[in-house]
Amino acid sequence: MEMFVHDEIPSAEVDRREKVLSSLTDSVRDLVDATIRSTVADDELVAVRDEVDALVARLRVAQLPGPAGVRFNSEGRSWNWGNAVVGRGNAIAPPVLNVHDDDNATAYAEVTLGAAYEGPPGMVHGGVSALLLDQIMGETASGFKRLTMTGTLTLRYCRPLPLGPVRLDARIADENGRKITVAATIGVPGEEAAVEATGLFLIPSWAPIDETEQGWSRSAEG
Amino acid sequence: MEMFVHDEIPSAEVDRREKVLSSLTDSVRDLVDATIRSTVADDELVAVRDEVDALVARLRVAQLPGPAGVRFNSEGRSWNWGNAVVGRGNAIAPPVLNVHDDDNATAYAEVTLGAAYEGPPGMVHGGVSALLLDQIMGETASGFKRLTMTGTLTLRYCRPLPLGPVRLDARIADENGRKITVAATIGVPGEEAAVEATGLFLIPSWAPIDETEQGWSRSAEG
Numbered sequence: 001m002e003m004f005v006h007d008e009i010p011s012a013e014v015d016r017r018e019k020v021l022s023s024l025t026d027s028v029r030d031l032v033d034a035t036i037r038s039t040v041a042d043d044e045l046v047a048v049r050d051e052v053d054a055l056v057a058r059l060r061v062a063q064l065p066g067p068a069g070v071r072f073n074s075e076g077r078s079w080n081w082g083n084a085v086v087g088r089g090n091a092i093a094p095p096v097l098n099v100h101d102d103d104n105a106t107a108y109a110e111v112t113l114g115a116a117y118e119g120p121p122g123m124v125h126g127g128v129s130a131l132l133l134d135q136i137m138g139e140t141a142s143g144f145k146r147l148t149m150t151g152t153l154t155l156r157y158c159r160p161l162p163l164g165p166v167r168l169d170a171r172i173a174d175e176n177g178r179k180i181t182v183a184a185t186i187g188v189p190g191e192e193a194a195v196e197a198t199g200l201f202l203i204p205s206w207a208p209i210d211e212t213e214q215g216w217s218r219s220a221e222g
Numbered sequence: 223m224e225m226f227v228h229d230e231i232p233s234a235e236v237d238r239r240e241k242v243l244s245s246l247t248d249s250v251r252d253l254v255d256a257t258i259r260s261t262v263a264d265d266e267l268v269a270v271r272d273e274v275d276a277l278v279a280r281l282r283v284a285q286l287p288g289p290a291g292v293r294f295n296s297e298g299r300s301w302n303w304g305n306a307v308v309g310r311g312n313a314i315a316p317p318v319l320n321v322h323d324d325d326n327a328t329a330y331a332e333v334t335l336g337a338a339y340e341g342p343p344g345m346v347h348g349g350v351s352a353l354l355l356d357q358i359m360g361e362t363a364s365g366f367k368r369l370t371m372t373g374t375l376t377l378r379y380c381r382p383l384p385l386g387p388v389r390l391d392a393r394i395a396d397e398n399g400r401k402i403t404v405a406a407t408i409g410v411p412g413e414e415a416a417v418e419a420t421g422l423f424l425i426p427s428w429a430p431i432d433e434t435e436q437g438w439s440r441s442a443e444g
Contacts, residue, residue: 004343020264021257027274028250028257031281032313035243035250036290036304038281042242048277052249055270059253059260067337067344067385068258082258082340084347091254092314092338115289116314118304121226122289125306126372127356131349138348149382150348155375163289 007071028091085135141201161194250313307357326365363423383416
């Protein structure tokens with residue numbers, strides 16, 4: 001856990017950078033999709049590849065030595081731009097929008113999954129459903145107020161999930177000391193769940209049961 | 223399952239295209255990493271974004287109308303370039319190399335996971351472990367000889383898994399008619415498993431128990 005970095009950048013500056021970075025990330029995500037689906041001639045693929053390599057070199061002129069980690073400032077703002085599911089700088093992450101209800105015991109998210117998330121033909125990869133469920137279930141367990149870690153995760157695949165708009169729902173089913181049980185589903189919005197999940201999340205013995213540095217704890221998910 | 227497409231391209235031509243596409247995909251994967259880690263100035267990020275958009279437009283001059291699906295020719299060659307874990311055209315997919323043992327009852331894979339696969343700071347996202355495990359377990363269940371679908375998947379998170387080289391191991395633990403139980407792990411090579419998984423995979427009632435069109439069945443995983 002050595003990579004929770006105290007980075008004393010004013011929140012306004014973090015917000016500005018996040019906006020610019022998100023815009024680049026959206027374009028790279030678009031490039032991932034176009035690479036999968038393009039049918040242009042081989043020599044054009046090679047030409048585009050050379051241009052991509054040139055852009056990589058420009059970005060690497062100045063860069064972090066390793067992964068982005070999780071950063072926070074003393075205003076309580078935290079940012080985890082590299083997170084595989086919700087990182088604003090990570091083009092692997094689908095643009096998931098999490099919405100927590102007021103009581104913090106439930107959460108939902110809606111996202112459209114395109115060609116990059118395919119497993120069986122035309123369907124969402126079963127492991128992608130697991131990836132998204134793990135993230136939203138962890139966020140629900142932590143409820144923005146404490147650090148939690150995934151203990152066990154059980155997934156039941158009920159029916160294939162077509163690529164396109166999907167909805168995730170999660171709720172705290174049980175809470176007992178440092179053990180929090182979360183139930184969740186993913187499926188086509190308005191239809192029966194494609195995957196049902198149950199997860200046991202743990203508050204580590206070294207962490208407070210109710211964390212007050214809210215931004216910090218939230219970003220530990222995943 | 224309407225997207226298993228019979229695409230009568232000679233295998234030699236498929237191989238050539240796959241090689242060119244893989245090369246572009248590797249560069250796009252590199253761009254995903256550089257986007258996460260770059261610390262260049264905002265205006266340079268914006269300039270790079272505009273260049274990325276121009277490359278997307280070039281690739282989209284000719285493209286598939288939707289996801290890549292799974293394609294096969296009558297020589298028995300199949301290709302699933304869009305697959306989220308093993309697709310050669312999918313920059314989200316880490317470069318996983320699966321190696322099946324001769325008896326087809328076990329499989330392993332080694333891969334290095336970089337900044338794009340982060341969850342907790344410096345650690346592999348728990349959902350990414352689930353994603354990779356689901357893929358290798360499905361491939362082990364199908365053993366290249368039949369179509370299988372994930373029924374249930376149970377994951378036990380034993381310890382954090384640092385970003386870097388990881389190894390996956392999977393084996394068929396039990397087989398009973400159309401039900402195949404697979405056990406698998408992911409962890410740092412040579413160390414104790416970080417995540418232990420058990421999965422129940424099913425051969426659908428409409429599919430043969432021992433598929434002969436091997437290439438076709440293999441690519442249905444995910």
